[in-house]
Amino acid sequence: MKNESKRELELYLHIPFCVRKCYYCDFLSMPAEETLRRHYVDMLLEEIKCKSKACSGYLVSSVFFGGGTPSLLPGVQIKELMDALRQNFCIREDAEITVECNPGTLTRQKLIFYKAAGINRLSLGLQSASNRELQRIGRIHTFQDFLVSFDLARKIGFTNINVDVISALPNQTLQDWEYTLKRVLETRPEHISAYSLIVEPGTPFYEQYGEDELCREQGVEPKDLPNEKTERQMYQMTQELLGQKGYRRYEISNYALPGRACRHNIGYWQMVPYLGLGLGSSSFLENIRFSNTTGLSGYLKGNFGDLEKILNKSPSESLSFSQGNQEQSLCFLNKKQQMEEFMFLGLRMTDGVLRSAFEERFGLELESIYGNVLKKLQRQGLLGRQEGRIFLTETGISVSNYALSEFLLEE
Ligand code: SF4
Numbered sequence: 355m356k357n358e359s360k361r362e363l364e365l366y367l368h369i370p371f372c373v374r375k376c377y378y379c380d381f382l383s384m385p386a387e388e389t390l391r392r393h394y395v396d397m398l399l400e401e402i403k404c405k406s407k408a409c410s411g412y413l414v415s416s417v418f419f420g421g422g423t424p425s426l427l428p429g430v431q432i433k434e435l436m437d438a439l440r441q442n443f444c445i446r447e448d449a450e451i452t453v454e455c456n457p458g459t460l461t462r463q464k465l466i467f468y469k470a471a472g473i474n475r476l477s478l479g480l481q482s483a484s485n486r487e488l489q490r491i492g493r494i495h496t497f498q499d500f501l502v503s504f505d506l507a508r509k510i511g512f513t514n515i516n517v518d519v520i521s522a523l524p525n526q527t528l529q530d531w532e533y534t535l536k537r538v539l540e541t542r543p544e545h546i547s548a549y550s551l552i553v554e555p556g557t558p559f560y561e562q563y564g565e566d567e568l569c570r571e572q573g574v575e576p577k578d579l580p581n582e583k584t585e586r587q588m589y590q591m592t593q594e595l596l597g598q599k600g601y602r603r604y605e606i607s608n609y610a611l612p613g614r615a616c617r618h619n620i621g622y623w624q625m626v627p628y629l630g631l632g633l634g635s636s637s638f639l640e641n642i643r644f645s646n647t648t649g650l651s652g653y654l655k656g657n658f659g660d661l662e663k664i665l666n667k668s669p670s671e672s673l674s675f676s677q678g679n680q681e682q683s684l685c686f687l688n689k690k691q692q693m694e695e696f697m698f699l700g701l702r703m704t705d706g707v708l709r710s711a712f713e714e715r716f717g718l719e720l721e722s723i724y725g726n727v728l729k730k731l732q733r734q735g736l737l738g739r740q741e742g743r744i745f746l747t748e749t750g751i752s753v754s755n756y757a758l759s760e761f762l763l764e765e
Pocket of ligand 1: 371375376379380383421456479
């Protein structure tokens, strides 16, 4: 099959290992010995080989190594994985290939391997420019470690770098947040992801700040977390400071210099099919959402499912199950659910949804399904329309939970 006739596919590889858990983290990640990590990479190589057989009709436009901490692996292992992907999948020459890196784990040697492997984008998890805050949230690195990593990456030739930062940390003031933003801007990354802290159940932070989070949600003054007003001011400050320096917000929490928006993320919000490889990773292929086991022992025995069989299941076989601490799921999206997701995900982007894209995908006019909702949200000032697209306005974004819930369709 010629490349032009292949469908687009994104790949995600999950590396579930970290030096230690950050206090706020509920991602599927854990510390592990070197031999276990090597064993995991071997299984991942196996999974790549097995699952690629069902993907010959796809052309890969982006690869994302996420975690966990992919940069905890020796650089040569990332290269092995990348080589295996190239041998088994059809990858576009100009594909965006990202590795998530933790500043405390990055070395010159690793960066050289990344370059040799064709990695062309790095995502550095900084979170804060204040060492006091970094310590408070359990990060393993200092701000200086980040600066060294960033500088090294530039010297080795990485010209597309994202920096992750988190606002609304415990006891963080507006001035603290301004300090982080300004220090990050001094390094001039191509992309900045700025998320607000969510205190998730099951994390050490939940023990400490769970009640506070509840207070904040219910409009009661929290003790240690910034209150709702400060959180909103932080959000506005992010947009203002980054905007002044040429960063455009293209999604609720993501900012980029011109032409540097993350293609992998945009694909996700536009419902481009993606295949997740590795422990607990999720996939969306042929309108089926499914995920790998979350149990490491099961994964290491090769329980990562047969992709051909999954794609040949019938809609009545949708399932979601857990065995002990291992969870797996498989769910067919019917047309109604696909339309809902298309709107939920698409409207996260500031450019919103193209009416023609909706029509092309579903063979129906957007108005014929959502005419009343569009009118209502527009009347309320939450939705804008321009040049064939619809998007949430500033006010719409600030009440996005409500605005998006309007796109749920009746049974
Ligand atoms: S480095 Fe990232 S994945 Fe690992 S524990 Fe911290 S937040 Fe979680």
